[in-house]
Amino acid sequence: MKITLKLLLTTLIIGCFQLAFAQKKTPQTVEELWKKYNPKSEKLNVEVLKKWEKDNGNFEYIRYDLGKLTGTNKSASPKISAYYGYPKGAKDAPAILHLHGGGQRAELSRVEFWVKLGFACISINWGEKEVESGLLNTDWDGLAAGFIGNSEQLGHWNDVTPGPNTLYSEPHALNSSWNLVAMSGRRALTFLEKRPEVDAKKLGVEGHSMGGKLTVQVSIDPRVKAAAPSVGGSGYLYEDLWGLPGSKRGMREDQEYYKQVVDCQSYWPHIKAPILFLGSTDDFNSPTELVIKGMQQLPVKTERILVLAPHLNHRFTDNTDASRFVWMYSHLEGKLKFPKKTPSTLQLKTKNSIPVFSLKPDQSSGLPVKKVEIYYGYGRDPRVRFFRSAEVKQNGNSYEAECPVFDIDEPLFAFANITYDIGFEIPARPGRNATNFITVSSEYQEAYPEMLKSAKVKATEHRQKKVDDFKNGMQDWYTLFPENRQHWFYSTRKVIDPSFMGPEGGKLKIQVETNEAGNKIAVEIITNQWLSYLGRRTEEYTALVDLPNNGLNTIELSPSDFQTKGGKPLKDWDELTELSFQAGWKAKGKQKADEKWKGDSPALKLIQWEGGDYSKWRRFYPHEKRNNQSIQKVINFENEFQDAIEESVKLEKQDEEQ
Template sequence: MNTRTNRIAAVVVCLGVLLLWTGAGRGEDSLRPLKDAVAPRTLDELWRGYDPRAEPLETTVVREWKQEDVTCRYVVFTIGTFKGKRSRLAGFYAFGSAARGKLPGLLHLHGGGQRANLTEVIFMARNGYAALSINWGAREMEGQKPGEPNTDWGRLDATQTGHNTHYRSMQPDDKTLDAVESPRNNNWFLLVLAARRALTFLERQEQVDGGRLGVCGHSMGGKLTTDLSGIDERVCVAVPSCGGSGSATSELAGVSGSGLREAPSAWDAATIDDRAYLGRIRCPILYLSPTNDFHAALDNMAANWRAVPSREVRYAVSPHFNHRHAKEFSVSQWLWLDHYLQGAAEVPRTPGLEVELPGPGGVPVARLRPDRPGEVARVRIYYSIDPHVLTRFWREAPARREGDAWTAPCPVMSTDQPLYVQASAYYPLKRTFKGYQWLEYDGLKEFAISSTMLTRRPQELQRAKVQPSDRAERIIDDFARPWEDWYRLQWANPVVWQAATRKVKDPKWQGGPGAVLAVDVKSPAGGALVARASVNTWGAFGPGGHGEYAAERTLAASSDWQTVRFRVEDFLPCDERTKGPLDGWGKLTELGLCGSGEAIRAGQKIKLGGRRWPEPRQFRNLRWE
């Protein structure tokens, strides 16, 4: 094709895009107007008459390029016409350049504050998928050039930047569809509708087998994944991450100190909340979320997912994390997707979990019965006595194998406290994946499949005559099981490494008045240790009085053990939002040991630590003195 022809083609494409974006040639609105101004009250009424395949996609390929072995496309297509103007959705579409035959299609739904993820779809393409990541949030696309189109919701707005109020509202305004209070005014409805159109885009690509479509997403994308799976039968398999648990039932919200809340209204619960969709999910689905996630409460999932009718439900629940996953759990999503979309090996079934009340000596006993017990590499059983879902510490109970089951005693300090139990079985990982920077599975030897969570209320413990047998301890961690009760971030970085635990919130390990925090360390090269204290996070101890504090200690260069001590008065506020000094250990929700940090001294922000302390970092006997 010569230069003149190229220019003519470019002009034609630009004119076509202009016509679409100005609404030229548009037909009727995609959704019928309300009859007699009566808004839908149920999910059936909300979606009645809508066909995500009915309207043309009017796809524009903004750009196409090769990234090593993957073909990438920047695409824009039509969501629908609303209030007389088209809404258009941008995204990245990718597939293996050398792929033969039809590929399974995989839809990626980004989380809050994020955007369409090019790296994610390239990873998926390298692992055998034709993948689409949509830019529902309308943030600038990665590598977007001046003049290139992006997501444009037209006369509506379902974004966080332009209409953030309407994730929990149905009220009408100038950016909503209906002139009366209606679930069609809620952002979540519009986003699920856009995701349904994204499935239509995928199934119509020449590289895609439309009978093999999967969906996955994180955080807000996790909720969208769950809801899409419940309303669109084209979804063959799903993995919601850190989203889709549903709001709290009235019973859960009524538990004192739980930190859980119900849906804004019964109307919301029937049309917008995950609970409206969960009872319709019939595809295989794996729930990927940590124990302490702020966006998808584990307690809500354990209660609400009982309604899921699918025969194939799995859980992968990382202990101690919030809004991220340990690799043994995150890799399970790819085993799950690969099984149903690529015919890979079957994933073990959800392990059965029981709680015996009481067990020997009046102590509760947890019992896990994993699938394929002969293949199990290890079992981890956790329990907690803290009703606050976001800040509770999960104690590991030593598990012992008894035939095809693993049992563990779960001693409590009082029968006035609830008991929460959750467990995972670990299996040898026999697969490899082509990963990327923050999803690298090289050297990973195991994957994990979890149970759901079981709860036993105080009245159940008392009725069963459970005997309180646990006692408080001054030793917080002897590190005989290094970091098992912690989560670690950037551990390979010798300067900004950090580890944190919620163990200090558990009554068994709380610091009393006048206590001094001490730990033994060994640092042949010297360096610095920063301790971080989180107080009343998420309002765990009631409203007000929350903050972040930090203290620093210089370490002598020595191959011998040295004791480092921190007193309450050593801690400085980390930011302007933290008001007043640390006034004790009683409201600690988390303790961190870090290589660096920041604090405020005399009104000035200062740097703490920041000296190199490479691995191995040796600790022992973290304790109260």
Template sequence: MVRLAFSLFLTLTLCNIIISAEDSLVAYTKLDQVPQSAKALWESYDPRVEPLDIKIHHEWKKDGVVSRLVTFKVGTFKATDARIAAYYCFPVNGKKNPAFVWSHGGGQRADRRRGHYFATQGFATVDINWLGRPLEVDLDPKNKWGTDWGKIDPSQGPNFYPKALRKGWKRDLRPDEYSVDPIISPRNSNWFMLTLAARRAITFLEQQPEVDATRLGFTGFSMGGTITSMTATDKRLKAVAPFVGGTGFLHENYPGMSSGSVIRNIGDLELYKNTVDPAAYWKDVKIPVMFITSSNDFHSGFHRIYRSMALLPHKNWRITGNMHANHGPGPEQWIMLNHWFKQHLAGDQLNIPVTAPSIFKIENDTARFTVTPAQQDRLTEVEIYYSYDPNCVTRFWKSAPAKKEGAKWKADIKVYPKLPLFTFALCRYKLAMPEPLERGNITSTFALNSNLRTHIPDDINLTVIAQLPKSGLVDDFKNGTKNWSSRDQHSIKTYKFQDPELDTNSSRKLALTFSLKKDQPLLLGLGAESKFLGGGRDLGSYYHGRRITGDGKTTIILTLADFKIRGGKKGKALEWSKISTFSIDLKDQKTKQRIKLTDTNAGQVLQRIELVK
């Protein structure tokens, strides 16, 4: 009897060992096994099947919020478990709460403060630490509570993930010793494994007693935005909101340019397009989408966002983006994450305005853009922008004079032969009351974009730009800093040097005019970035700094030689035409206080910038 019991125990133990050693995915070994569409790629995978084996490593309680550092099992790959760390946060209210997954961006990590904030807004969240950076170093100095991908590695390399197996990020579909499949397969791209982990995070939320499993969402920043797009087809989700990432068509160049594509040496381009590129997913996303971005974002090209949203089988989408900025949505954008999930997950009746419809007609050499925003009782401003530049990362969005006729805003824009034209409206609305954001700032308004309208000639010839009428004026600040952006409300940045109608001849000099006070010296810092231009035109980062003094109106004149390469490096001289972004910072030398250049009074100090002969 004892022998029989021991034999039974041994048999069960061996079975458990065999079961635990079974991989979550059966490797593809033949080409005809490899799925050829995004839908086929995921239809055979069920993220609910395997136990999560959740472990709670630490818990915090503060201000009616519980925050936990947890790990859970992503799956078993190459006979080794892969586990991901995450912060799980929820309000202590005795309710089953709406909830969403947060997926951080490249180089980033999960953030407990973020989860705490959203818990105060009524949401439970799980913030997955996919990159594997250490989290609570003081509590866990050896990172025993951290993400451990085992024998696979969907990270960005050892600079971020201590246990990295590869030197860096793997986008391509080719196999290597750390990939799932031994042949070319979409499952060999890091994007697949991160999306699998994301779907397991949804399962995690489903199983929490504080969560209403019928009200789940997903959001993420940058690379997390791409993960959001690839997870948006999960039928358990009710709404998604990708930030600055998640656009399709990444393999295509910008119109009329030989640059713009970020897909190279992918292994099989057609297979990538059909299984990994977000465009392969958006066409099957049946839930509401709020795309949060910046006008010049490098990771979510502006026109690619609209092309991606056009793939949706419904019209329940919005786009919000701050102007003259790259990869940094502002308060008017961040608040839309709260509102989108409050409306579609929590069920609050926020009545978010629909995407403003627009009409675009070209007659002779003039395009008329007409936009009709909804809910005009809440509307505070309509700004119409346009550009002839096909480079969506470095283009300068010019403001077009808008004329209001009844409920419509209209603008006439010059059309040039062989040049593209892009135009849209930013519609600004007031909130019922000011609302706090995650990082402590407050906003009283939110912004939504209209449809983007484009004119793309078949015979684009960008050399025509040289024939456009030119002016040397960068800004006279009569409209404040409307042509600039600011992340800190002190320094300001513009893409104005990429305006096709700015005379950037290298023989010109840069004149900056200030109104100075006697005995109040200022420290001036200028930055000139030459990046994202494409076609081998990028030069690098340049700066100029000096002390300026005067009494009244004072103009300083700078040449290209006054700008030095950052870091003391050697390189090419700066060219006005190759400045993608130009930034200004001013500090009072005596008080050490930076001047807030976004203030309306700042125009009394910085009055004019011009390229002069």
């Protein structure tokens, strides 16, 4: 009897073990996926393919083993190439893992910059594009993971759904390239901690765009002591934005499973390392409210801070960009204290029924506060939202500003940017100037229509004829290469703000000052950007305009003066999302100037609407459907997304050329 019971008990235990093991074959959560993964278990087998010295650093081009991967569809032993560098004579140096973005490759210039700052750095070439001609490169060994071989379905594979070159023949977390690349990043951490010049307890990770998402994923590794993702990794991209049905990204199969094992919304809760998220207010890849939502999932004790570059998409200002380097200085070297997140308040119930945003900047770091700026905006879709600069009032260490509302049926968003003097210089880097300051953002505030109505907020804003008189410089614009005589670019989303939308039948008056005569300027308009979910396509219109004077030039333009490359005229001002200026020879339209720009970059002096009937204005917002939307051609989101990536890559190349 005892033998029978013992045998039965043993059988039950074995059966339960087998059942549990069967469940774990297909991990259902991030925790299950990585629980038994050991990035140190297999040898790296590092190959040093090239070595050299430059300035204050030693550099190597290397390759290491990802490790043996075995699935139900394929088995593979990928190898990952990378640039690695460290300061000459370094001992116990902090080290950074850099993860490049979409369409990019390992960045030697990034490694060199970190070395200049006193860090060791490895930049892995997970995208598989060639970096060193004639030398061995990343080899995913037949798995869909990098950026080459798309025609053979060997390129980046977002989904967990199986394909011909995925690891598993059934839906699985490791079918997605994201998790495979995250694994390669964690192996790179193993490389760093084994280096004699590196302090294994001082490892950080940073990445941009797709590299930002990967940074969030890799940061669950307990060896990471500081993280700084930028414009990627928000999570929640497969859920609609507030008040915008259909705005989420699409996925045909296995979407819920994808959210559980790939999407960053399921990674944030497992990050314990201090994390700085570097964003831009109009970013296409990490919409601001989704970043906020993602960071709210962090463990309570995880230090976190958000940095937002106003008006920009996928780019940063000198001071916001510098924040991530100082973040690493603070958390890996301990040379200075980094400011804590500044709490803020958006008071909706006020005497005059106008909301007031207030804050008291954190001063625990001891860094002097140089400037406080407060921004607020209304648009539902953060990718095309215009943030106004509020009139800030200071009372001692406290700052506040009114945030008047145009329409109580629309949400209100507000935040502050605080600029600190760090007392030393962050050197210039590609696309960025040297700076002695960092800018970080306060707690971000959101107020939705029911909240505004409950607080009896009044709509006090109105339509305005004047768009900008530039008395405050370019504060409502973003500028690229403003000092470059040929590649300067000025742009604003102010024309999407309901106060500044053009009137029916009106003209756009522009005054621009040049210091040489005989130029041509390209005035460019984008309509319906990122609004394909409404059945409208993004279109670009250009007006090529003569500037005959050395000095002030005045222009008046009707909608029909703007045309697409195909010659289609702009119908009206209703669907504008962006207004831009650049040299005529760089025009995006059918016509371009024959000659390059003469003289210095121009100065915009006035933009306003002339004439038109404001009384006939209908309540048009970017998210509302137009009567004629059915005749518009719908553009595929993936195409627009890919265009945005390619534009970002192009601008980053221009950064390096400046």
